[in-house]
Amino acid sequence: MDSQPGRSVTSKVLALLAAFSPASPALTLTELARRAGLPLPTAHRRAAELVAWGALERGEDGRYRIGLRLWEVGSLAPRGLGLRELALPVLEDLYEVTHENVQLAVRQDLELVFIERIAGRHAVPVLTRVGGRFALHATGVGLVLLAYAPTEVQERVLAAPLERYTDLTITDPRQLRRCLAEVRRVGYAVSDRQVTMDALSVAAPIRAADGVVAAISLVVAHDRADPLALAPLVQAAGRVLSRALGAPNRPAPGRVPLPPRHGTQ
Amino acid sequence: MDSQPGRSVTSKVLALLAAFSPASPALTLTELARRAGLPLPTAHRRAAELVAWGALERGEDGRYRIGLRLWEVGSLAPRGLGLRELALPVLEDLYEVTHENVQLAVRQDLELVFIERIAGRHAVPVLTRVGGRFALHATGVGLVLLAYAPTEVQERVLAAPLERYTDLTITDPRQLRRCLAEVRRVGYAVSDRQVTMDALSVAAPIRAADGVVAAISLVVAHDRADPLALAPLVQAAGRVLSRALGAPNRPAPGRVPLPPRHGTQ
DNA sequence: AGCCCGGCTTTCATTGAGTGAAAGCTGCGG
DNA sequence: CCGCAGCTTTCACTCAATGAAAGCCGGGCT
Known part of the structure; x- marks a missing residue:
């Protein structure tokens, strides 16, 4: 869980995002750092950058939340x-x-x-x-x-x-x-x-x-x-x-062909 | 457009995400690099990490798209x-x-x-x-x-x-x-x-x-x-x-309390 | 009031993750 | 067969990132 050398910056940024979950959509810096497995100052700096961009938002209460900008980008999936x-x-x-x-x-x-x-x-x-x-x-x-x-x-x-x-x-x-x-x-x-x-x-x-x-x-x-x-x-x-979605029109609707073989694969 | 020193890794990662738009939700590596303002190898490496995590996905055609994992996280906004x-x-x-x-x-x-x-x-x-x-x-x-x-x-x-x-x-x-x-x-x-x-x-x-x-x-x-x-x-x-959303019940509506309009609701 | 404590922010010297030029692929079209 | 475009990998260098430690702030307790 500790940030042993060998961890890329990108992975840390992603770990910060992954720290959020439906059960805890708002996190304090300390929680965020712990969940992401990062030292506090590191989490603080990366989170600040994410906030500046809009990937995270910081509420009145100081807690971090997922930002609208990330939702926007995600909606392109x-x-x-x-x-x-x-x-x-x-x-x-x-x-x-x-x-x-x-x-x-x-x-x-x-x-x-x-x-x-x-x-x-x-x-x-x-x-x-x-x-x-x-x-x-x-x-x-x-x-x-x-x-x-x-x-x-x-x-x-x-x-x-x-x-x-x-x-x-x-x-x-x-x-x-x-x-x-x-x-x-x-x-x-x-x-x-x-x-x-x-x-x-x-x-x-x-x-x-x-x-x-x-x-x-x-x-x-x-x-x-x-x-x-x-x-x-x-x-x-x-x-x-x-x-x-462009599936072939007759792709055996229910299944692969119909030869007398059940256990395909 | 060129990645002058002074650019943080985080900003590069975010630039990669920001490269996508409703008009172009699928990008080749070269397009991605150009839009993000990054040298090709850099874009390649960061994008590979994003794909590994699920923030991006790479199709049969080699194009990058926003990944489901990012949509999931975004849905927490x-x-x-x-x-x-x-x-x-x-x-x-x-x-x-x-x-x-x-x-x-x-x-x-x-x-x-x-x-x-x-x-x-x-x-x-x-x-x-x-x-x-x-x-x-x-x-x-x-x-x-x-x-x-x-x-x-x-x-x-x-x-x-x-x-x-x-x-x-x-x-x-x-x-x-x-x-x-x-x-x-x-x-x-x-x-x-x-x-x-x-x-x-x-x-x-x-x-x-x-x-x-x-x-x-x-x-x-x-x-x-x-x-x-x-x-x-x-x-x-x-x-x-x-x-x-927990708005105060009689919230000086933005400015002036509404004039004696019908249905107070 | 004064103190303490937990949570956050900033500093600073150190270092290895990130870098891009250049060289290798690979697959397609001529 | 060759050439080209787009992608991937290599390698030596360097600056962005790091974390220990010190500062800051607010609010709960004495």
Whole structure:
């Protein structure tokens, strides 16, 4: 944690940014320095530069917060606001039809990041936050993103311990492997009470020219859920978006070809 | 343009981020280096570090784009996503009632930044983009933000040449000064064809404990507009949000306590 | 009031991370 | 086959960054 020589300035600047989280979006200099693993004067100087540029802002209370300028730049991320803008009308359609929670997520490394969420007032409460992260092995969107991720990513997820959220969370790598194969076979994923005991989600992939780039899902109360009825809806939304993203028109919508082989990869 | 000694590493990293814009969200290394004013090898090294962290991403085509990780961090900006989350229900209400464009903006230095926009399908097309910037002296939100900005900011805006967008754009500092005084007096701003010849906008301030922090507006076709009818709506929305942000309940509205206007709300 | 303490800011001599010119790649078009 | 444009790597030099230590400030306690 201490700034042993060999640490680049850039990494220190990034560590300062990474110190912020949804749980603590405002930090004093001391907290900031500790979280970034930097000596106080160093944190002070770099933070001052970030404030001058607008990447951070400093409140009346002396606390640092993420600055608007960084939000502006971040909004240029194609997989962030770009994807959201494209997808929003489709998400809204899906919401109109179902009045359930609609979610849009992409994979980042070994986790997923929620890009957008439309929360029905009467829908099951979900714990997700736009910009928030979650594990790949439990949610509907996560299973889809994992199922179509590069083998290397899958192996790394399978190798690590799989956190348990409920009694139904899949924590056995072998079982997860089977589940992912099934997702690829049918072209959608169902997560039944694997995150919370009241919710079930159905998710489908969104493809661009180079494969699956995002996933869309509906989250509903598990006891009024009919996954088989919801799947076509979610898949259709996924396909609309895939087309908009320039996915090849007949990329076996649900899955790779259909030869009698299940365990692709 | 050349990186004269005296330039901090941090400033170079930030220059790399600032090189991206809505008009060019994907850059080759050479473009990136040129825009950031950095020698190629320097840009290359810093960019590589940013990619490793996730602040930038590099596509198949070798171009750099803003990375999802930066979007995530940016989404922690209180004046960005934070404000948006808070305001969205109110914006939606306003949209439901009017089916016109609804905009939410904050001031950043001498410009405004759009935080959210709800575009009615049948509403006048507007040129704004979430995350985009605009001058303060023309739009409704801009006039509000300027009217309640610190004197020093107002003076700097008034001192600079005021860009003309249409024949009705206010470009005379003296006239603008009068206009701002009027905004403070009545508590809302009207921009009638000052940005485009087909649109009119009505905007109201949003206050927190420490003054005006944002503005909300309706943008309508100028020929079906009745500013006097829209103003109370927009102001009411502004007040709801002000209360949510902890503005004092009877906050000498920017200047003069409102004259005996109806609905105190 | 005076004191103390924690958190922040500034100073200053030291040093290694950062630098850019130049030389190597690599892939494409002629 | 060659040449060119755009990218990547090398290498010796140097100045931006560093952190220990000292100063500063405010507010809680005696």
